[in-house]
Amino acid sequence: MKKEYKKDNLTITWEPDKCIHSGICWKGLNRVFKPNSRPWVDVDGAEIGEITAQIGNCPSGALGFYFDREEKKNLTPDFIPEKTTIQVIKDGPYLIKGKLEISDSSEATLKNKVFLCRCGHSSKKPYCDGSHKRKGFKG
Numbered sequence: 063m064k065k066e067y068k069k070d071n072l073t074i075t076w077e078p079d080k081c082i083h084s085g086i087c088w089k090g091l092n093r094v095f096k097p098n099s100r101p102w103v104d105v106d107g108a109e110i111g112e113i114t115a116q117i118g119n120c121p122s123g124a125l126g127f128y129f130d131r132e133e134k135k136n137l138t139p140d141f142i143p144e145k146t147t148i149q150v151i152k153d154g155p156y157l158i159k160g161k162l163e164i165s166d167s168s169e170a171t172l173k174n175k176v177f178l179c180r181c182g183h184s185s186k187k188p189y190c191d192g193s194h195k196r197k198g199f200k201g
Contacts, residue, residue, distance in 0.1 A: 063077065063079065064077050065077075065078070067101065067103040067105050068105065069113070070110065071129050072105075072110050072113070072127060072128075072129055073127060073128050073129075074103055074105065074117065074127050075125070075126040075127060076124055076126075077123075077124045078124070080122050081122055081124035081125075082122045082177060082186070082189065082190055082192055083192050084121050084122070084177070085097075086120065086121060087116060087117075087120060087125060090116045090119055091107070091108055091113065091116040093107035093108050094107035094108050094112075094113055094116070095116070113127070119175075120175075121176065121177045122189065145160060146159065146161070146162070147159050147160065150180070151177075152201075153200050154177075154180070154190070154199070155178055155179055155180050155181075155190035155194065156177065156178045156180055157175070157176075157177055158175070158176050158177075158178060159174065159175045160174070161174065162174065162175075164176065164188075176189065177189065178190060179191075179194075180194070180199070180201065181197060181199035181201075183197045183199070
């Protein structure tokens with residue numbers, strides 16, 4: 063399922079099944095992303111540039127955007143780091159940033175940032191779904 067929210071020629075997309083609920087979206091731009099409201103995306107809360115920049119911070123790729131049907135999925139040149147890095151987040155997942163292609167038997171997905179499970183409890187393996195918090199993972 064994909065939900066869409068429109069502002070002028072910008073369409074914000076959200077795929078709830080991909081969302082790991084990291085909170086990065088609303089912590090970074092809570093005038094637009096309001097998890098306790100319905101609809102939870104208020105397209106009038108900020109300028110288009112602020113919104114697209116914040117979407118670029120989405121770790122799971124659940125948030126995306128397009129202008130006039132040209133979908134970006136937060137992989138524009140402004141959002142691609144120059145080198146690939148792997149960071150171990152204390153008591154959490156691996157954060158991998160760079161130009162990434164993640165493949166499984168059914169599809170390949172381009173990303174610029176991904177959180178991979180380190181605790182073993184995620185229901186979305188290899189991706190983190192936040193289970194480490196509920197399970198009290200330390201490491």
